Structure formats: structure tokens, C-alpha cells
Amino acid sequence: MESLTAYDRLGLARRMDRPRTMDFIRRMFTDFIEFRGDRCYGDDHAVVGGVALYRGLPVTILGHRKGSNVEDNILCNFGMPHPEGYRKSQRLAKQAEKFGRPVICFIDTPGAYPGTGAEARGQGQAIADNIALFSELKVPVISVVIGEGGSGGALAFGVADRVLMMENAVYEILSPEGFASILWRDSSLADRACRLMKPTAQDLLELGIIDALIPEPEGGAHMDPDAAIDSVDRQVQRSLSVLMKQDLLTLVRNRDRKYRNMGSRKTLSQKTKE
Amino acid sequence: MDTFEIKKHKIWIMKSLRKGLGLGRPDHGQERNMFEKCPSCNTVFSRKELEDSHHVCPSCGYHFRMGAHDRIRLICDPGSFEEMAAGMTSANVLDFPDYRQVLKEAKQVSGLNEAYVFGRCTVRSYAAVTGVLDSSFIMGSMGATVGEKITLSIEYAQQHQLPLIIFSASGGARMQEGTVSLMQMAKTSAAMRRFSHQGGLFVSCLTNPTTGGVLASYASLGDIILAEPGALIGFAGPRVIEQTIGQKLPEGFQTSEYLLEHGFLDRIVERSELRDIIGQILKLHERRRSASWNL
Numbered sequence: 001m002e003s004l005t006a007y008d009r010l011g012l013a014r015r016m017d018r019p020r021t022m023d024f025i026r027r028m029f030t031d032f033i034e035f036r037g038d039r040c041y042g043d044d045h046a047v048v049g050g051v052a053l054y055r056g057l058p059v060t061i062l063g064h065r066k067g068s069n070v071e072d073n074i075l076c077n078f079g080m081p082h083p084e085g086y087r088k089s090q091r092l093a094k095q096a097e098k099f100g101r102p103v104i105c106f107i108d109t110p111g112a113y114p115g116t117g118a119e120a121r122g123q124g125q126a127i128a129d130n131i132a133l134f135s136e137l138k139v140p141v142i143s144v145v146i147g148e149g150g151s152g153g154a155l156a157f158g159v160a161d162r163v164l165m166m167e168n169a170v171y172e173i174l175s176p177e178g179f180a181s182i183l184w185r186d187s188s189l190a191d192r193a194c195r196l197m198k199p200t201a202q203d204l205l206e207l208g209i210i211d212a213l214i215p216e217p218e219g220g221a222h223m224d225p226d227a228a229i230d231s232v233d234r235q236v237q238r239s240l241s242v243l244m245k246q247d248l249l250t251l252v253r254n255r256d257r258k259y260r261n262m263g264s265r266k267t268l269s270q271k272t273k274e
Numbered sequence: 275m276d277t278f279e280i281k282k283h284k285i286w287i288m289k290s291l292r293k294g295l296g297l298g299r300p301d302h303g304q305e306r307n308m309f310e311k312c313p314s315c316n317t318v319f320s321r322k323e324l325e326d327s328h329h330v331c332p333s334c335g336y337h338f339r340m341g342a343h344d345r346i347r348l349i350c351d352p353g354s355f356e357e358m359a360a361g362m363t364s365a366n367v368l369d370f371p372d373y374r375q376v377l378k379e380a381k382q383v384s385g386l387n388e389a390y391v392f393g394r395c396t397v398r399s400y401a402a403v404t405g406v407l408d409s410s411f412i413m414g415s416m417g418a419t420v421g422e423k424i425t426l427s428i429e430y431a432q433q434h435q436l437p438l439i440i441f442s443a444s445g446g447a448r449m450q451e452g453t454v455s456l457m458q459m460a461k462t463s464a465a466m467r468r469f470s471h472q473g474g475l476f477v478s479c480l481t482n483p484t485t486g487g488v489l490a491s492y493a494s495l496g497d498i499i500l501a502e503p504g505a506l507i508g509f510a511g512p513r514v515i516e517q518t519i520g521q522k523l524p525e526g527f528q529t530s531e532y533l534l535e536h537g538f539l540d541r542i543v544e545r546s547e548l549r550d551i552i553g554q555i556l557k558l559h560e561r562r563r564s565a566s567w568n569l
């Protein structure tokens with residue numbers, strides 16, 4: 001797998017047969033029950049939320065939902081949420097805090113949906129509120145980037161005590177196609193853009209943005225989805241058992257500190273020295 | 275970041291560099307741009323006229339984009355602004371090709387070290403911390419240093435129990451810093467939450483344009499959210515939306531007026547009234563008023 005370029009990995013991350021949030025939920029958890037709606041406007045099918053048991057422990061699950069065929073994908077808008085999705089997530093995250101349940105998030109989205117309804121109902125506001133809420137949520141939060149993590153729409157589920165990332169997942173500021181068309185007015189240069197953006201798990205581990213890289217089966221997660229999900233499961237288990245031992249004050253303080261230092265003068269100068 | 279805005283900005287940078295314009299900054303010692311045309315009604319004005327009218331078109335009311343220091347002169351009491359962390363500059367965190375050159379040109383064009391300027395000041399005699407994003411510096415985009423400076427301004431306001439006023443104008447995240455830029459949304463939002471828990475007042479003022487990662491982070495977390503008339507405010511850029519939905523956007527979509535009607539703003543404030551309105555808000559939030567009140 002060493003020879004894969006960032007663009008190769010993007011291709012793997014976008015494969016329709018790659019394990020999706022629902023596959024992780026089915027294999028890693030028991031007793032999952034989906035809870036829907038933002039209690040305000042609607043239910044966003046691009047975001048799945050609910051409660052399940054993780055090895056006997058009640059947890060709240062949130063994730064982007066993508067389909068494994070075109071029909072399903074149309075139903076869940078290709079995993080691109082509207083504001084309702086982020087507001088549903090806020091509702092369920094607050095509920096998790098109330099009942100002392102850890103939150104486990106699965107990130108798999110090209111980005112928040114750029115549409116007129118989404119703007120009219122406050123996409124920016126909804127994402128900002130989500131990010132702010134997770135920055136101070138008083139329960140352990142683990143976030144796993146399982147496919148494409150696109151822009152603020154991904155980060156909304158990515159403010160966590162531990163951010164884990166699958167080997168071939170990408171986490172980016174915007175799609176490499178968009179990036180290329182903005183910088184060079186040529187979306188066919190996505191390959192080059194992808195390399196420069198440094199969006200791979202290896203890049204982001206080195207930049208200190210993610211906490212762990214989860215290896216995938218030879219050839220990518222789609223070659224052996226069960227094995228891929230099981231290695232995510234093992235890492236989630238390791239992270240959660242550490243986080244569950246911390247008192248909530250320490251937990252939130254550490255999370256705060258982690259994000260405070262992202263790209264601060266201190267951390268950047270350390271990086272330059274290395 | 276919005277495609278349209280970046281393109282416009284790049285063309286604008288190229289043009290201004292080619293013509294060697296100082297863009298109104300006297301320290302350049304080059305020929306100054308003496309006239310400007312209103313993009314809304316095409317009337318031509320001298321820079322002096324525009325400065326006198328606070329960069330608002332005297333004939334149609336169009337609000338021109340405003341540099342950080344012009345904004346500070348408009349809002350802060352004369353001589354009261356003390357800039358902080360002025361020397362901070364950006365590093366090329368991803369070793370992105372040409373980024374150093376882009377930064378260098380942005381510094382020349384804007385006369386600033388980075389896109390965010392903040393400091394302590396008074397507004398109508400009320401002490402505050404004021405921060406301004408300047409869209410002439412790489413579209414006011416938020417990279418690590420802008421994110422850090424915004425966070426420092428929030429933390430300074432928190433430590434000194436001062437109200438915080440931020441004028442945003444941004445195309446979103448700084449592309450050349452990739453995912454590091456994205457994380458600034460988390461950093462600034464978390465800092466804003468801590469400030470809010472301490473009872474800090476944040477007045478978020480959205481100016482043209484406020485889009486992408488800036489709108490989807492600290493800028494939307496104001497206790498009070500104001501906007502200037504006619505500003506472009508949105509998460510996704512208009513061009514991206516048009517491409518996605520395959521149709522033209524209606525007139526007035528993603529303007530301040532549109533956001534006000536959809537419930538995302540407290541008020542739209544004309545530039546000429548901005549200092550008074552902010553002064554009034556600061557007056558109404560003075561802590562001692564509630565603490566010492568009795569009949």
C-alpha cells in the first residue's frame with residue numbers, strides 16, 4: 001500500500017462498495033435504534049443518529065449516511081447534510097450528554113450540501129453550532145473518518161477526544177476537484193491538488209490533526225469489509241477504554257487543549273524544528 | 275472558499291500589482307488610485323469622497339469593501355486602538371508551492387502581515403476588543419495564523435473581561451493550508467464558547483463577503499449578529515450552488531437582507547450608524563449597570 005498516491009486513496013475512499021456508516025453500525029454495535037428528526041424542520045437522511053450498545057455500553061452514534069447504490073444515494077443525498085442533519089446531531093449529542101453516553105461519530109461526506117434550502121435554513125449557523133457543542137460536550141467523543149471527510153460538513157462530526165482515520169480515507173478542506181478548479185481553473189488537475197492538499201491519514205497524523213491511522217486490508221477496505229470494520233472496532237475499543245477512565249473535567253480540558261493547539265504558533269514552530 | 279470570489283480576487287491582485295497601485299496606503303510611495311467606480315451604479319468618485327462617506331457610495335448607498343485600518347478608524351474612538359500581535363505572519367505549513375509568494379504579494383497589496391487585525395480600543399468611550407478581517411489579504415481567508423490571532427483576541431477579551439467585536443470578511447478557509455485551516459474552525463469556536471461561559475459579550479458583524487468556514491464557525495456564534503447592507507453571507511459560494519442545482523440563483527439570495535428575513539441576523543446596520551449602534555450595545559451590556567442597580 002506504500003505506493004498509493006493521495007489521489008489513489010481518494011478513489012478508494014469514494015468507492016461505492018466501501019463499508020459505510022450503516023455497515024459499521026451493524027457489525028460493531030448491538031441493539032441499535034435509530035432516532036430521527038431535528039424537532040424543528042425535518043429529518044435529514046444524510047445523517048444517521050441513534051443509540052446502541054457497544055460491548056454492553058450504551059453509546060450514541062452519529063454519522064453521515066451514504067448508500068451502496070445510486071438509488072440509496074439519492075435518498076440520502078450522497079451523504080451531504082442539510083442544516084437539519086446538524087441540528088439532529090446537536091439534539092442527539094445533548095441527549096447523550098444528559099444520559100452520560102459516549103458519542104461515536106462516523107465521517108463520510110463530500111461536504112455539506114450546497115443548495116438553496118440549505119442556505120435559507122442556515123447551513124453555516126448549523127455547522128458552527130455543532131462544532132461549538134462538540135468542543136464542550138461532557139462525554140467522551142470518538143470520531144472515525146471512514147471515507148471522504150469533506151470540509152466543514154465533515155468537521156461538524158470531527159471535534160472529538162480521539163479522531164481516528166482509516167488508511168485510505170481522506171480529510172480535506174474541499175474536494176480536490178473544487179480545489180483545482182479554484183486554484184488553476186481546471187478540475188482535471190485534481191490529482192495534483194490532492195497531493196498538495198495533504199489529505200491522507202499519514203499526512204494528517206504527521207500534522208497532529210488525527211490521533212491514529214487504522215490500517216486497511218490489502219487493496220482497500222472494500223476487499224474485506226468485515227476485516228476493515230474489525231480493525232476500526234479494535235481501535236475504537238482501545239480509545240474508548242482510555243477515555244472512559246478519565247473524569248469529565250479532565251476529558252473536556254484535554255479536548256480543549258488539543259484544539260487550542262491546532263496550528264498555534266507553538267505547535268507550528270515545533271513542526272518546523274522537527 | 276467561493277470560486278467566484280477567489281477568481282475575482284486573483285484578477286484584482288494581478289491588476290493592482292501590474293498597475294503598481296498603492297490602494298490607498300500612503301506608505302507605498304507609488305501612484306495612488308485616485309478614483310473608484312461604484313460596482314453597483316457605476317458612478318465614479320474620488321478616493322477622498324469615498325473616505326469621507328465611510329466607503330459608502332454617495333449616490334446609491336453601496337457599501338464598498340473596507341480595509342482593516344479604515345474599519346478601525348470608522349468604529350474605534352480616535353487614537354484609542356492599540357494593535358496586538360501585529361507582527362504574526364503565516365508559515366507554509368504544508369510546503370505548498372508558491373504560497374510564500376502569495377503571502378508576500380498579499381502583504382504588499384494589503385499593507386498587513388496577515389488578514390486579521392485586532393487590538394484593544396474604546397468605542398464611544400466603552401472599552402472593548404475589536405478585530406477585523408481584511409478581504410484584501412488572500413480574501414480574508416482563515417489559516418493557522420488568522421485562526422490563532424482570532425483565538426488570541428477572544429482570549430484577551432476573556433482575560434480582561436472586555437466585550438469583543440469582530441468584523442468578518444472572508445472567503446472561508448485558507449486553501450494553501452489545507453486541513454490545518456479547517457481545524458481553525460474548531461479552535462476559534464471552542465475559544466468562543468469558553469469566552470461565552472465567562473459571560474463575555476461577542477458582537478459579530480458580518481461584512482461583504484462572509485462565507486465558508488468563517489461563517490460556519492466563530493462568526494455565527496455571536497450573542498448579537500449584525501451585518502452591513504447588501505453583504506454576501508453564506509456557507510456555500512453562489513457559483514458552487516448554481517453548479518450543483520443547475521439553475522441561476524434568485525436575486526438577493528444570500529444577502530444580508532435575505533439572512534435577516536430568515537432569522538439569522540439581529541439587525542442590518544448602515545455603515546454610518548455602526549459606531550453608534552455598537553456603542554449603544556456596549557452601553558446596554560455594561561456589567562456594573564446590573565450589578566449596582568437599585569431604586
Ligand SMILES: [Zn+2]
Nearest residue numbers: 312315331334
Ligand atoms: Zn453606487
